[in-house]
Amino acid sequence: MLNLSKNIFKAYDIRGIVGQTLDADIARQIGHAFGSAVRAKGEQTVVIGRDGRLSGPELSAALAQGLQAAGVDVIDLGVVVTPMVYFGTEVLAAKSGVMVTGSHNPPDYNGFKMVLAGEAIYGDAILALYDAIQGNALSHGAGAYSTHDIKASYLQRIVGGIKLARPMKIAIDCGNGVAGAFAGELYRALGCEVTELFCEVDGTFPNHHPDPAHIENLQDLIVCLQQNDVEIGLAFDGDGDRLGVVTKDGQVIYPDRQLMLFAQDVLTRHPGREILYDVKCTAHLAPWIKSHGGVPLMWKTGHSLVKAKMRETGAPLGGEMSGHIFFKDRWYGFDDGLYAGARLLELLSRHADPSAILNALPQSISTPELQLKLAEGENFALIDQLQREASFAGADQIIKIDGLRVEYPDGFGLARSSNTTPVVVMRFEADSQQALDRIQAEFKRVIVAAKPDASLPY
Numbered sequence: 352m353l354n355l356s357k358n359i360f361k362a363y364d365i366r367g368i369v370g371q372t373l374d375a376d377i378a379r380q381i382g383h384a385f386g387s388a389v390r391a392k393g394e395q396t397v398v399i400g401r402d403g404r405l406s407g408p409e410l411s412a413a414l415a416q417g418l419q420a421a422g423v424d425v426i427d428l429g430v431v432v433t434p435m436v437y438f439g440t441e442v443l444a445a446k447s448g449v450m451v452t453g454s455h456n457p458p459d460y461n462g463f464k465m466v467l468a469g470e471a472i473y474g475d476a477i478l479a480l481y482d483a484i485q486g487n488a489l490s491h492g493a494g495a496y497s498t499h500d501i502k503a504s505y506l507q508r509i510v511g512g513i514k515l516a517r518p519m520k521i522a523i524d525c526g527n528g529v530a531g532a533f534a535g536e537l538y539r540a541l542g543c544e545v546t547e548l549f550c551e552v553d554g555t556f557p558n559h560h561p562d563p564a565h566i567e568n569l570q571d572l573i574v575c576l577q578q579n580d581v582e583i584g585l586a587f588d589g590d591g592d593r594l595g596v597v598t599k600d601g602q603v604i605y606p607d608r609q610l611m612l613f614a615q616d617v618l619t620r621h622p623g624r625e626i627l628y629d630v631k632c633t634a635h636l637a638p639w640i641k642s643h644g645g646v647p648l649m650w651k652t653g654h655s656l657v658k659a660k661m662r663e664t665g666a667p668l669g670g671e672m673s674g675h676i677f678f679k680d681r682w683y684g685f686d687d688g689l690y691a692g693a694r695l696l697e698l699l700s701r702h703a704d705p706s707a708i709l710n711a712l713p714q715s716i717s718t719p720e721l722q723l724k725l726a727e728g729e730n731f732a733l734i735d736q737l738q739r740e741a742s743f744a745g746a747d748q749i750i751k752i753d754g755l756r757v758e759y760p761d762g763f764g765l766a767r768s769s770n771t772t773p774v775v776v777m778r779f780e781a782d783s784q785q786a787l788d789r790i791q792a793e794f795k796r797v798i799v800a801a802k803p804d805a806s807l808p809y
Contacts, residue, residue, distance in 0.1 A: 382417020422492015
């Protein structure tokens, strides 16, 4: 039996290595604590589901036992994408849900994404579960258990609300994640001819990692588009809540540019409203949103944080550089890669050359996410110090809502602490390579001044 480690209680979810920091007993304890939190909110029922990981069945069964021990009724959806659990909390008699998923982590990881009484929990609310277990502050009862197949109503809800202007030929790459069980059927129902890559659900991920945020995981899809009569490529992460997009000519349309197209459309129905995006997104996004009649609102990175801010502001659309896109317009406000893909196809089907539309969206020279690796806890200390002490010559503004985003007339640099691993995440964008080099050099200067032994990732 493993000891319960506080380290698995992350900023947005719970995540551990199976057999090292996570096992059935710990899943049962987490279920009991979450069930107690559900009852404290006056709720009685929890929807659960799991992705395609090999540890899923055991952890999911233990989670259900823990929830029932707290006196909560469990509706088990079985093997589903994370958005189906969110959907379940909207359409079934339950406002709370737990998805057993390791998301985009390696195969030996697993974890839990949680919705408590209609809100994605994060930060202190997640740590409160650890405290409840340690303090044995748990409710007791004997909840019921039932299963439910939500696939048909989920697919029907998407297909019923989306109309393509013409049939399209697409390729999808699910990286052997759980999206493979549903994506092909969904897009065929919308009228697409679908070429499937790695859609067999396999928790060992034998082909490539299911994480479209990294370009190496999109190479098979790029080759497929080059070699086949296909217009556009969609890629999904391990649990189906994030979307990657590739054009016919092999260009990756990162989520901050996808968000431009979505914002342009959504603002036709919600003029003057906020469009939310995280601190990692391109500097082209704010002027784009303004020029289409919206109010740009930059916010902290993290799917739970974006969802909370969207509820607070009533924004009809939000998005993150990592690939989470949140539609409140015509949908429920949660992040859903399969649904975002359907909305994208709806817009692209109006054009004869979808790739041209996507490639024409404004962009600059930019780096992918770079990671400055540090010891546990050092990442937060370094960012705190930089926020207090660092000065940047020639900067237009310094934004401190999540780390340091320093904006210049010709680009920006970002350094923020990851909330899940001991790294500082960095990203740079500029109008020219010369400007990019200059901004990177400025960041290097202030980081090395604060931490002389820092080994920068560029």
